[in-house]
Amino acid sequence: MFAFLTGPMLWLSFAIFVIGCAWRVVKYVRGLDWQLDRVPYGYYRELAVKGALKSIFHWLTPYGSRSWRLKPLYTAAFFLLHVGLVIVPLFLFAHVMLVSERFGLSWPTLPAGLADALTVLAMAAGVFILLRRFALPEVRIITTAHDLWVMAISLAPLLTGFVAAHQSGDHSGWLLAHIVTGEIWLIAIPFTKLSHVVLFFCSRAQIGVDFGVKRGGQRGRGIVW
């Protein structure tokens, strides 16, 4: 069981994740239509690239956009959650060790204390975002079951991983749960809203091009945040 989950199943999960995401990107790009979208894709390359990068950069920078600045608390939760979900797993000592053992590749890792802190903060942020969903009428009204599932799927690997790492004695149960939830998470990405892992960049780049080329990028200050 353990061997299957850390062997073929892990490979399969990664394959689904990578191919699925690639497929979503390809589908997105192929489904763009200059006339229906009313954006001159393919013209004004320089402005387009500039607009796209500017747009992505400002929104990936904490408090880099006006919207982020207007909602400081939510923005903090947002970035903590994403750091915990994306950065921490990539630079976690245990994960790097695994890769190193199997493939001989290795890269710098996060100090254990910092990783723990970030994980806890990410979970707290996730919980905060969930609570916010129910507390604020303007968010409650647009919340769907899908959103809750997605959050659950995302938080599960964090929680299980954290417990597994900190349990004394036999922790194979929690480790197993961590591996399973992690795989579910990977597989879910291309098929759920988690596809924003790649589609965020697509969508942001697209609106960046739209504003940068057509809606003002050729005049004045271009898109502003």
Place this chain on the structure above:
Amino acid sequence: MPEGIYCNKQPITTDEALKALLSDTRGKKYYEEMESLEVDREKLWSSIQKTMKSRMKTWLSVCARCGLCADSCFLYLVNDRNPEQVPSYKIHSTLGEIIKRKGDVDNAFMRHAMEVAWSQCTCCNRCAMYCPHGIDIGIMMGYLRGLLYSQGFVPWELKIGAGMHRVYRAQMDVTTEDWTETCDWMAEEQQDDWPGLEIPIDKEDADIMYTCNAREPKHYPEDLAEAAILFHIAGENWTVPSEGWEQTSLAMFAGDWEACKLQVQNVYAAIERLRPKRVIGTECGHAHRATVVEGPYWAGRPDGQPPRPYIHYVQWVAEALRTGKLKIDPTKRIKVPVTYQDSCNYVRNWGLAETAREILSYIVEPGYLREMTPNKEHNYCCGGGGGFNGIGKFRPQRNKALLTKRDQILATGAKLVISPCHNCWDAIRDLEEEYRIGIDWSFLKPLLIKMVVVPEHLKPKDDDGDA
């Protein structure tokens, strides 16, 4: 009853049909018939499949439901933070639902969607700037309007408006003769005060071709006269086309994309016929959006540009002031607290915020400009955009929407609002009528004429009048 006599899926294409629909006062029968208008579900779904591409699909599917769009929407704020006014909710409960049900929606749903599409969104696109995913609900509302229009669920006035464009290539029943006659009339009327002033029609290879809003020849021809006076003072070599002079597009508000195309092609044909160096539009936001920003795509121009450079009136004014073609008498600058209404359509959606400020630096005495909060690209819609102003059925909602601008203006303490956009101008006039806050409002042209230095050689030769 699948289709009504007044309310049906057919666009208006003849003058008779227009008159017939107009005769139905306030669309009373029209809206009655709408209650039993059948939804062509198959057509609805097939047109969605054909026209809904990855961008919009992605927008709908990745929306994180974070609610950051809520506070970006002035309609949400002004309606006491009613959750049903959250942009994300507005689109998911309408367009999103139609897609979820694969077009299987009923009449009541469509009528509700119509109310949302035309009374809960002015397509100001402000939310697009506040969404982490860059989702533009305004664009999707525009798309939804198109679907609703094709099924006959469109406010009465806008069905008429789109029909006007189809029949007259103008938003009002102004014919080519009416138009050219108005040009002659205005030129004639100004001759005493401005000797040599002309409104040249169909002059080829001029430096400037000027286009306007049908409302001007119809009701406010002075606006055309004022444009002529300013071009005259600036010494511009300009012209107006006899055909293709109407820049606005109620068809765009209505979601009648075919009429949009017909309308904009008419203007582009004039450009190609007269070969001006560039085209200048009047002080109108949506006209600019229709003809310059979106028009090229309707007309199938992949570079997204009209046949010749096409600028907004504020761009010409800024340039004329910068280059000294128009000189302002410093003693006549505005010396009352004044604010500027940023039009969504050429400020947020075309980047002219700084250009407008440049004009203000010439015409407002330093210290008298009071900016609204927020302003420039982040400014709120006037409250009447996207066709909201004209729809009788949604007047109460529109009047409520005006409160945003009213409070913004009041907070500035300004007594004058400069508003180079017909829609904003109308909305501000209506808000003054509705709420009486004691402000004045103006286009740029009349203000400029009051303060511009008239070169000696353009002044009328003195007669001996001593009074």
Place this chain on the structure above:
Amino acid sequence: MFGKIVFATSGAPDCDSAARVAFDMAGRYGSEIVVFHCLGIPGKGDSNLVLDVRTGEEVDPDEEYLEGVREELRTTYAIQLSACKNARIEIAVGNPSREVLRAARKEDADLIVMGARRAGVEVGGFYRRGVIGGTHRKVAKAARCPVLTVSRPAASFWGGFSNIVFATDFSKASQSAFKLAQSITRDVDGELHLFHCLDLDRLQSPIALTQEGIEGRLAEARRKIQVEYAAKLGDLAKRASIEVWEGSPYVEIVKFARERQADLIVMAHHTRNVDPDEGPDERPFGSTLEQVLVRATCPVVSVNRPDKLPEASEA
């Protein structure tokens, strides 16, 4: 004399005097008369609603409503209309001054007759920029034909005119007004009083101006009237008088007209911007004319262009 008269009316009682004069003239000259009424101001964005000029209420200008307004006008002017062979009613929606001008142009009118009081109630403070109050001002300024204004129940009617006062400021526009005065006088076989008022307010330093100086200017103005107008009167000269006073022009014109028991004042209005602080909207177009209009006890006819003078139409 005037082939086609456009009578612009609000339909309200304050246009009754103007109506009497307009219909009398039409009857006397067999003129075609167009009773023109602008019923409402377009309002509310792109909607079809208009604000009724009389009530200030929002109305739908549909066929039914328009017919109602026509019917009302037919009733108001029932007697006059029945006496006039060639009369019709036209109504329009728009800014009143603009629509009156549009109608005059479209009809190629030879004369516009209006009541001088506000043509209807003030519709909403937001139209204060002269849409209503300035109707007359705007029409008088831009019309190409003479504009006859009757502000009070005029004792006279057309044909009863016998004492015509022509008030001049020696402007180019006044020449057109003079030609009009001349042909009217000839036509009614009346007397013509050529009048000018030396505007003391506009003299640069009135205090420094001596009595002698003033008298010198008065004499000069008299000479000018003689040269520019009286000399061109021909056989009319024996029925003409010349008078020059000093003071505020509108006061003196009204006083003079009263003294001569004038039944018609003919004058131009000034097209120049006399006050640099006033923009085009607020330009006191013929502010003298306006003041005269409100105060005069007789009709006032103004013109400042040669295009549509009765002479020209006869020639």
